[in-house]
Amino acid sequence: MESKHHILSAIRQHKLDGRELPNLGQDWITYDNLPEQFATMLESVGGQCVFANDPADINVQLTQIPAYTEATRICSLIDGVGDSNVDLNAIDDPHECDDIDFAIFAGQFGVAENAAIWVTDQNLKHRVLYFIAQHIALVVPTARIVDNMHQAYEQLSFAEPGFGTFISGPSKTADIEQSLVIGAHGARSLTVFLLPSAT
Amino acid sequence: MNHAVKAAEFVANAERAHWHDQALWFVREKRDKVVHALPEWETLRETAAAVKAYTVAHLADLLEQFEENAIRLGAHVHWARNPAEHNDIVLGILKQHDVKHVVKSKSMLTEECHLNPFLERNNIDVVDTDLGERIVQLRNEHPSHIVLPAIHIKKEEVGELFHEHLGTEKGANDAKYLTEAARQHLREKFMNADAGITGVNFAIAETGGIVVCTNEGNADLGTSLPNLHIACMGIEKLIPRAEHLGVFLRLLARSATGQPITTYSSHFHGPKPGAELHIVLLDNGRSDILGNDDFRNSLNCIRCGACMNTCPVYRRSGGHSYEATIPGPIGSILNPIQDPKKYHSLPFACSLCGSCTDVCPVKIDLHHQLLTWRREIALKGCLPLSKRLPIKLASIVLKRRWLYNLAGKLARCLVPLMPRFLLYNRLNDWGKQRELPLFPKHSFRELYKRHKRINMDGK
Numbered sequence: 001m002e003s004k005h006h007i008l009s010a011i012r013q014h015k016l017d018g019r020e021l022p023n024l025g026q027d028w029i030t031y032d033n034l035p036e037q038f039a040t041m042l043e044s045v046g047g048q049c050v051f052a053n054d055p056a057d058i059n060v061q062l063t064q065i066p067a068y069t070e071a072t073r074i075c076s077l078i079d080g081v082g083d084s085n086v087d088l089n090a091i092d093d094p095h096e097c098d099d100i101d102f103a104i105f106a107g108q109f110g111v112a113e114n115a116a117i118w119v120t121d122q123n124l125k126h127r128v129l130y131f132i133a134q135h136i137a138l139v140v141p142t143a144r145i146v147d148n149m150h151q152a153y154e155q156l157s158f159a160e161p162g163f164g165t166f167i168s169g170p171s172k173t174a175d176i177e178q179s180l181v182i183g184a185h186g187a188r189s190l191t192v193f194l195l196p197s198a199t
Numbered sequence: 200m201n202h203a204v205k206a207a208e209f210v211a212n213a214e215r216a217h218w219h220d221q222a223l224w225f226v227r228e229k230r231d232k233v234v235h236a237l238p239e240w241e242t243l244r245e246t247a248a249a250v251k252a253y254t255v256a257h258l259a260d261l262l263e264q265f266e267e268n269a270i271r272l273g274a275h276v277h278w279a280r281n282p283a284e285h286n287d288i289v290l291g292i293l294k295q296h297d298v299k300h301v302v303k304s305k306s307m308l309t310e311e312c313h314l315n316p317f318l319e320r321n322n323i324d325v326v327d328t329d330l331g332e333r334i335v336q337l338r339n340e341h342p343s344h345i346v347l348p349a350i351h352i353k354k355e356e357v358g359e360l361f362h363e364h365l366g367t368e369k370g371a372n373d374a375k376y377l378t379e380a381a382r383q384h385l386r387e388k389f390m391n392a393d394a395g396i397t398g399v400n401f402a403i404a405e406t407g408g409i410v411v412c413t414n415e416g417n418a419d420l421g422t423s424l425p426n427l428h429i430a431c432m433g434i435e436k437l438i439p440r441a442e443h444l445g446v447f448l449r450l451l452a453r454s455a456t457g458q459p460i461t462t463y464s465s466h467f468h469g470p471k472p473g474a475e476l477h478i479v480l481l482d483n484g485r486s487d488i489l490g491n492d493d494f495r496n497s498l499n500c501i502r503c504g505a506c507m508n509t510c511p512v513y514r515r516s517g518g519h520s521y522e523a524t525i526p527g528p529i530g531s532i533l534n535p536i537q538d539p540k541k542y543h544s545l546p547f548a549c550s551l552c553g554s555c556t557d558v559c560p561v562k563i564d565l566h567h568q569l570l571t572w573r574r575e576i577a578l579k580g581c582l583p584l585s586k587r588l589p590i591k592l593a594s595i596v597l598k599r600r601w602l603y604n605l606a607g608k609l610a611r612c613l614v615p616l617m618p619r620f621l622l623y624n625r626l627n628d629w630g631k632q633r634e635l636p637l638f639p640k641h642s643f644r645e646l647y648k649r650h651k652r653i654n655m656d657g658k
Contacts, residue, residue: 161469186416
């Protein structure tokens with residue numbers, strides 16, 4: 001408590017002019033074709049973008065992905081998508097998610113400028129699944145792609161406790177001589193399925 | 200410490216210095232590419248700088264607001280005046296939870312506090328999980344760059360290091376192979392950790408949440424498995440509202456590595472269910488900087504490293520030549536604030552080219568502040584004799600017209616006759632890599648006088 005008081009009074013002894021917060025309603029970048037822009041950006045950050053017609057089509061498309069067909073333990077958080085054989089709710093210790101090969105989640109929305117997808121731990125018992133699974137896929141309706149990060153934050157509210165993250169591409173590093181390597185600690189691959197409408 | 204001495208050691212290996220220079224310039228070029236793709240880049244920078252200026256002007260209120268909201272979300276908030284307090288707080292939390300193994304994601308603040316050696320002395324095993332940081336940790340070194348900790352190390356050296364510590368094949372130095380080995384090695388560490396420590400990229404006053412950005416996913420793995428997350432941040436990491444993240448997340452990764460955003464930008468609002476989240480706020484001189492008109496906006500820094508990647512001195516002298524947690528242009532401003540005597544040479548490790556100021560995403564006037572620092576260091580009496588003496592001499596000569604004329608005449612007559620060893624010796628730092636120009640026979644004043652006479656005669 002003493003340190004808090006000390007720090008705050010050290011700050012308050014400097015009287016600085018009251019400044020105004022800047023206007024965030026600027027002419028930020030927008031795109032003519034959001035899904036195309038999103039797909040291009042996703043490829044550029046190492047992810048794969050797949051345009052699917054409906055959930056049944058996703059199941060067909062999944063069989064084209066070696067990481068999926070070779071996976072032993074699959075955990076899908078979307079009913080009717082993927083041959084899920086792991087019940088996340090039956091797992092108590094998140095460490096037990098370590099052997100999950102492929103996980104499928106619903107993304108809340110995507111951002112065209114940087115291919116980021118917002119995901120949260122709402123209705124997800126172990127948030128570690130986003131990071132611990134060897135490969136992940138996210139499903140997002142194309143109608144839920146926004147242009148830029150300013151629009152993204154208009155969609156978000158943080159009134160309640162919770163975890164959320166923007167995921168843009170698979171986990172990566174370039175810490176050895178600036179050579180880009182996909183698959184650092186998190187997912188080795190990220191596939192995004194774009195659905196034509198909110199299904 | 201003396202930057203020039205350390206830099207001389209680095210450039211002694213010309214091939215390596217060139218390689219280092221090129222590696223960083225490559226990152227600078229990647230940055231340019233994504234920046235030029237955004238027409239609103241300058242608006243973004245101005246907006247970010249204005250948000251930071253507001254934050255600094257209202258910092259005490261915003262910190263209180265942040266604390267209140269973070270506690271409401273179920274987090275614990277701690278305040279530390281200095282590194283010693285910070286480290287004691289962290290150790291106290293770890294001991295309370297009987298923690299033996301900690302995984303840490305990148306945090307320049309814990310480097311600033313020398314947290315790792317402190318915890319190790321207290322029998323707690325700390326593993327840095329960012330690949331670059333793990334490499335420097337295994338080498339018993341410190342990061343040489345705030346975003347690219349191992350930028351000074353060659354893949355052959357990483358191969359040797361991993362062969363020794365992780366049992367990779369001898370002579371194997373493929374980046375993909377080595378990264379895979381690190382993934383396996385660190386996955387085991389993640390699985391065994393009792394607690395995760397992270398830095399903080401942004402803390403939101405309005406919501407009480409914190410944001411941590413990584414490409415590897417190490418902060419997320421490290422905090423989603425164990426039931427204890429300790430997040431360490433400087434008090435300047437605050438932003439007023441969540442909507443401001445839209446501005447800063449657009450700037451950060453583009454400036455740092457030329458990516459449109461980091462792979463993971465994680466927002467922690469309260470602890471994960473059944474777990475604890477502790478947030479440690481550190482001052483360590485930041486409240487003093489806030490009161491300093493010359494250096495206040497250095498608090499804008501979001502630690503992207505763009506000023507390092509572009510700096511001609513940093514690129515050619517390496518991060519370790521600064522002997523500080525934060526090297527490069529921003530480090531040359533922040534370190535002398537902490538200790539002007541020790542870091543007196545850093546503001547001179549600068550050509551005043553202004554490139555850092557041009558690329559800074561939060562519009563810190565870096566090269567102006569570095570120039571200001573040079574004056575401050577002289578006023579504080581921290582200049583070495585090798586700089587004080589010539590300036591004193593120059594001042595004596597330049598104040599006296601006759602002496603100035605005489606000195607010029609003598610130099611023009613004598614210097615061309617002087618043997619090399621008298622001109623180029625250890626007293627002449629300037630001449631180490633440069634040759635003096637040919638001395639003219641006449642001074643400008645003499646030439647001017649003569650021309651005037653000829654013109655007059657001609658009339």
